[in-house]
Amino acid sequence: MNGELLRVTGLLRRFGDHEVLHSVSLEVRPGQAVAVVGPNGSGKSTLLQCVLGSQRPDGGTITLHGVPLRESDPVVRAEIAGVDDSIDFFPDLCVEEHLGLLAAAHDVPGADAVVEALMAEVGLTGQRKQLPGTLSSGQRRRLALASGFVRPRSLLVLDEPEQRLDAQGVDWLIGRLLDEKAAGGAVLFASHHPGLIDAVADERCEPGADTR
Amino acid sequence: MRLLAQVRRAGRVRRERTDWATLLVAIFVLAGFPVQVIIGVTTQAAPDGTPVIPQGLWLAAGVLLAAVIFAVATAIGPLRVSLPEYSWVLGGPIDRRSELAPRWAGLLLVTGLVGAVAGVVGPAFGDAAAEVLVAGGVLGCAVGLGIGSAATGLQGRAARTRRRVQRAVMTAVGIGLVAATVLAAARVTFVVPAAVVLICAPLAVVFAAVCTAWGWRAVAALDRVALTAGNALFNATSAAVLFLEPGLLGDVLAERRLSTLRIGRPRSFPTGRVRALLVAEVVRTLRNRRAFGVLLVAVLVVYAAALVVPGRWLPVAALLCAVPAVSPFGTGFRRISQSASLRRMLGGTDGALRAAHLAMPAAASVLFVLAVAPAVPSGRWAALALVPVGVLVNLWTRTKGKPTVTADRVGDIGFGPIPIDLTWYYVREIAPLAITLALQLAI
Numbered sequence: 001m002n003g004e005l006l007r008v009t010g011l012l013r014r015f016g017d018h019e020v021l022h023s024v025s026l027e028v029r030p031g032q033a034v035a036v037v038g039p040n041g042s043g044k045s046t047l048l049q050c051v052l053g054s055q056r057p058d059g060g061t062i063t064l065h066g067v068p069l070r071e072s073d074p075v076v077r078a079e080i081a082g083v084d085d086s087i088d089f090f091p092d093l094c095v096e097e098h099l100g101l102l103a104a105a106h107d108v109p110g111a112d113a114v115v116e117a118l119m120a121e122v123g124l125t126g127q128r129k130q131l132p133g134t135l136s137s138g139q140r141r142r143l144a145l146a147s148g149f150v151r152p153r154s155l156l157v158l159d160e161p162e163q164r165l166d167a168q169g170v171d172w173l174i175g176r177l178l179d180e181k182a183a184g185g186a187v188l189f190a191s192h193h194p195g196l197i198d199a200v201a202d203e204r205c206e207p208g209a210d211t212r
Numbered sequence: 213m214r215l216l217a218q219v220r221r222a223g224r225v226r227r228e229r230t231d232w233a234t235l236l237v238a239i240f241v242l243a244g245f246p247v248q249v250i251i252g253v254t255t256q257a258a259p260d261g262t263p264v265i266p267q268g269l270w271l272a273a274g275v276l277l278a279a280v281i282f283a284v285a286t287a288i289g290p291l292r293v294s295l296p297e298y299s300w301v302l303g304g305p306i307d308r309r310s311e312l313a314p315r316w317a318g319l320l321l322v323t324g325l326v327g328a329v330a331g332v333v334g335p336a337f338g339d340a341a342a343e344v345l346v347a348g349g350v351l352g353c354a355v356g357l358g359i360g361s362a363a364t365g366l367q368g369r370a371a372r373t374r375r376r377v378q379r380a381v382m383t384a385v386g387i388g389l390v391a392a393t394v395l396a397a398a399r400v401t402f403v404v405p406a407a408v409v410l411i412c413a414p415l416a417v418v419f420a421a422v423c424t425a426w427g428w429r430a431v432a433a434l435d436r437v438a439l440t441a442g443n444a445l446f447n448a449t450s451a452a453v454l455f456l457e458p459g460l461l462g463d464v465l466a467e468r469r470l471s472t473l474r475i476g477r478p479r480s481f482p483t484g485r486v487r488a489l490l491v492a493e494v495v496r497t498l499r500n501r502r503a504f505g506v507l508l509v510a511v512l513v514v515y516a517a518a519l520v521v522p523g524r525w526l527p528v529a530a531l532l533c534a535v536p537a538v539s540p541f542g543t544g545f546r547r548i549s550q551s552a553s554l555r556r557m558l559g560g561t562d563g564a565l566r567a568a569h570l571a572m573p574a575a576a577s578v579l580f581v582l583a584v585a586p587a588v589p590s591g592r593w594a595a596l597a598l599v600p601v602g603v604l605v606n607l608w609t610r611t612k613g614k615p616t617v618t619a620d621r622v623g624d625i626g627f628g629p630i631p632i633d634l635t636w637y638y639v640r641e642i643a644p645l646a647i648t649l650a651l652q653l654a655i
Contacts, residue, residue, distance in 0.1 A: 052556065053552070053556070054552065054553075071552070071556065072561065072562055074559060074560050074561050077555075077556055077559040077560065078559050080556075081557075082556060084553075086552075086553050087553050087557075088547075088551040088553040088554045088557075089554075090492070090496065090544075090547065090554070091466075091467055091470050091547075092466070092470055092473070092496045092499050092500070092543075093492065093495070093496065094475045094478050095478075096478040097475075097478050097479055097480075097481075097492070097495070100478070100479075100480055100481050101481055101488060101489075101492045101558075102557055102558065104481040104482070104483060104484075104485065104488030105485050105488055105489060105558045105559060105560070106485075106559055107483065107484075107485060111480075111481070111483070112480055128478060129474075129475045129476075129478055130475075131470055131473060131475065133467065133470055133471055134471065147557055151557075151559070
């Protein structure tokens with residue numbers, strides 16, 4: 001294994017008196033997948049949101065390549081692709097345009113071909129002209145995942161990526177994440193799906209284990 | 213002195229620096245400034261006596277206002293209930309008409325009264341005879357009742373039908389407004405004959421009776437969709453009024469429109485990050501045709517204002533019209549500024565992303581200025597040139613500004629308590645426009 005990519009040390013997050021994350025630590029290396037597991041309310045999403053920069057921790061440190069992680073840093077944005085519940089789309093760009101814009105914004109070579117292949121992969125070719133607001137929840141989830149896969153990244157952060165996917169979709173996701181690891185990418189994901197966790201995760205992190 | 217003492221006391225209790233600024237600027241902006249503007253307009257108008265608004269323009273403006281009220285009432289639905297209210301009260305096995313009748317009666321009372329007042333006040337300015345005032349009141353009341361009832365009747369109809377009626381009414385009124393402006397520009401003045409008012413009044417009563425019967429029948433048939441569909445629009449309208457931000461409403465309207473938009477051929481984007489972002493902005497803007505309609509109407513309003521507003525104040529009128537005109541072009545900027553998720557997805561710095569998405573509103577504001585320039589005296593073009601700056605700074609601060617703190621801090625300035633946080637929010641929101649406006653008048 002190579003050196004660490006992401007390191008979380010002693011992470012603390014409180015909501016009022018309620019401490020959701022208590023001294024959580026984990027490490028993700030290139031080519032490795034870490035699954036964040038635990039029951040509802042154990043702080044899985046909070047942990048991922050802290051890594052993505054959606055939430056500011058009350059204590060502890062998060063570093064990327066040994067440098068404190070700052071969400072607004074363009075280098076961090078170039079390296080981390082995140083898909084969580086807060087993902088947003090331009091409501092007036094159709095599926096193909098949305099993915100095309102993301103690819104162009106990240107200077108992906110041969111963007112049109114990449115988008116075409118990805119749409120076929122996630123099963124959105126038939127919805128290429130549809131606006132996000134007209135997609136079903138499952139199709140929106142596929143678009144969200146495609147938004148993470150269409151751009152270059154070193155670390156993929158996924159919050160319950162299996163949500164709203166059918167069985168075939170979960171199988172595809174497992175294959176995609178295994179390919180991601182094989183290509184040297186790192187994956188940090190939260191999940192309730194035992195099959196996905198068993199197939200993909202190299203290590204597990206249970207943030208609420210010592211606070212329950 | 214008593215006021216100063218109270219202000220000092222408030223300052224001693226609350227030591228934040230912003231409180232002093234809040235109190236002072238609040239007094240200046242919320243009280244003194246509008247008074248100065250009114251005094252300025254009236255004293256400017258007095259010497260040559262030319263800015264007398266032709267009766268045709270007054271009439272057109274009144275009809276436009278009534279049409280806008282009708283369009284808004286039709287879009288939101290005059291009889292609107294919240295989802296919990298529907299679920300727990302109206303969703304049960306009850307007589308829906310008897311449940312809704314009191315609020316419908318209240319609605320008609322308000323629209324009828326407002327119409328009656330407008331019908332009396334309008335002719336009163338023209339020194340009309342007593343019978344004309346009475347007929348005007350009856351006419352206004354009937355039109356008000358008709359608007360309330362017709363909007364209720366349409367509430368039960370399909371969205372497509374409502375849109376068609378709205379479009380027809382607004383188009384007819386728009387043509388009338390343009391005609392009135394052209395006539396006023398050509399110095400063709402006319403006075404509505406008293407006989408017309410006396411004849412129209414009974415006709416309007418018949419119209420109101422028909423509409424009321426239609427509305428009464430519709431009340432019992434309003435279903436869950438009809439009663440609750442306008443909630444999002446109502447909430448957006450309330451928020452837009454409360455926070456003085458037309459974009460809050462515009463974005464909801466845009467989302468409603470997008471649900472019916474069909475994309476013929478998806479656009480591909482050029483290589484190069486900035487170019488791709490700019491092209492995407494253009495694509496998105498071109499899909500929002502309403503934005504161009506709003507811009508056109510705002511330009512026409514400035515031309516209409518040029519007939520009645522002294523030249524010195526025209527750049528101010530242009531600035532006030534430019535804000536709602538440019539707002540629909542700022543949808544992308546608002547979206548990117550308010551969505552950390554989108555910024556993370558697109559990558560790059562926040563500043564660069566915002567700058568790229570500011571291009572369309574900037575272009576729209578420059579286009580607006582160029583379009584209204586012929587209506588403004590050449591001596592005031594320097595003041596007019598400040599419009600894009602004011603509009604863009606306004607858009608930037610409103611979108612970027614921190615959300616208001618809803619703490620319950622209250623200051624007493626001698627006229628009663630004022631909510632400090634809310635006042636500070638308003639001041640912060642108005643400040644860029646107020647400063648631009650002051651600069652325009654100073655030039």
